[in-house]
Amino acid sequence: MQRYFVAPGQFAGAGVTLTGDDARHLGTVMRAKPGDVFIACDGAGREAQVRIETIEPGKIAGTVLQWIDTGSEMAWRVTVAQSLPKGDKLETVIQKGTEAGAAAFLPFTSRRTIVQYDERKEGKRLERWRKIAKEAAEQAHRAVIPEVAPVCSWQQLLRSMKDYDLTLLCYEEEGRGGTGLKQVLSAFRERSPSAANPRVLVVVGPEGGFDPQEAEQAAAAGATAVGLGRRILRTETAALVALACIAYESGEMGG
Structure with missing residues (x-):
């Protein structure tokens, strides 16, 4: 499953917006379509499974399905x-x-x-x-x-x-x-x-x-x-x- 870091401001309630190079990569290179799921991370420890709702040039909008706690960071x-x-x-x-x-x-x-x-x-x-x-x-x-x-x-x-x-x-x-x-x-x-x-x-x-x-x-x-x-x-x-x-x-x- 593809993973992308997004700015905290791109999380809005249950909505997530992917823009720029990441949106182009997911939409064009990975050929994603509405209904597909990816992982969005805010860079501060929060991760979510996101379902794609709409795809536009340079912009992908999705809905958070669930929040994830991966525990992938070092204790020290x-x-x-x-x-x-x-x-x-x-x-x-x-x-x-x-x-x-x-x-x-x-x-x-x-x-x-x-x-x-x-x-x-x-x-x-x-x-x-x-x-x-x-x-x-x-x-x-x-x-x-x-x-x-x-x-x-x-x-x-x-x-x-x-x-x-x-x-x-x-x-x-x-x-x-x-x-x-x-x-x-x-x-x-x-x-x-x-x-x-x-x-x-x-x-x-x-x-x-x-x-x-x-x-x-x-x-x-x-x-x-x-x-x-x-x-x-x-x-x-x-x-x-x-x-x-x-x-x-x-x-x-x-x-």
């Missing part, structure tokens, strides 16, 4: 802070990270960031990143579209760390016999058994990683440096490994 709200990588790697992080359950993405620049940040191009890139998150959320049957924030600086990221219950700095030096991610997550779960939807920040560096001074600054801001195993991971791989570990440790995989 994980934000991935990713230092801007080269090429289209951030698109991969957003797409796969959305499938893995990330609640938000926070791109940033750090000392070893190779990409030359161009503020003039940010609007178009941010629009594309958010479109990728929306499409990945639909494909993964998510009830919420992850937020993709504008690019921030390292200092801005440091100041934001106080807003999270747990901040994890993925640091390759900890993978060589240092603090492992598992022990940090286990300790956090044990000391916060009653915390509802704790906010977790996963911070991943660029291709060259973090320098020692940045690791010290992150620690001073409340972050815990963790290793993701004995191997060196690519920057676009690290966040996905961390998300999988968090999903397991938070109980999403059962047990």
Whole structure:
């Protein structure tokens, strides 16, 4: 069954209106007709089965048949802070990270960031990143579209760390016999058994990683440096490994 995210304002009582690209996709590409049913999500956790009533160019009107509670979101709200990588790697992080359950993405620049940040191009890139998150959320049957924030600086990221219950700095030096991610997550779960939807920040560096001074600054801001195993991971791989570990440790995989 096709799934589409619609703005909350497109829900009106028992009625739902699908417009723009989504309406064209459902009506033209999928060749939907009145009486067919699709899933409409408001991006904030509400989902409904909707029966198509009328189809017009660029607009589909439907009626809510029933509201659905899929429980598809992670119990821990994980934000991935990713230092801007080269090429289209951030698109991969957003797409796969959305499938893995990330609640938000926070791109940033750090000392070893190779990409030359161009503020003039940010609007178009941010629009594309958010479109990728929306499409990945639909494909993964998510009830919420992850937020993709504008690019921030390292200092801005440091100041934001106080807003999270747990901040994890993925640091390759900890993978060589240092603090492992598992022990940090286990300790956090044990000391916060009653915390509802704790906010977790996963911070991943660029291709060259973090320098020692940045690791010290992150620690001073409340972050815990963790290793993701004995191997060196690519920057676009690290966040996905961390998300999988968090999903397991938070109980999403059962047990």
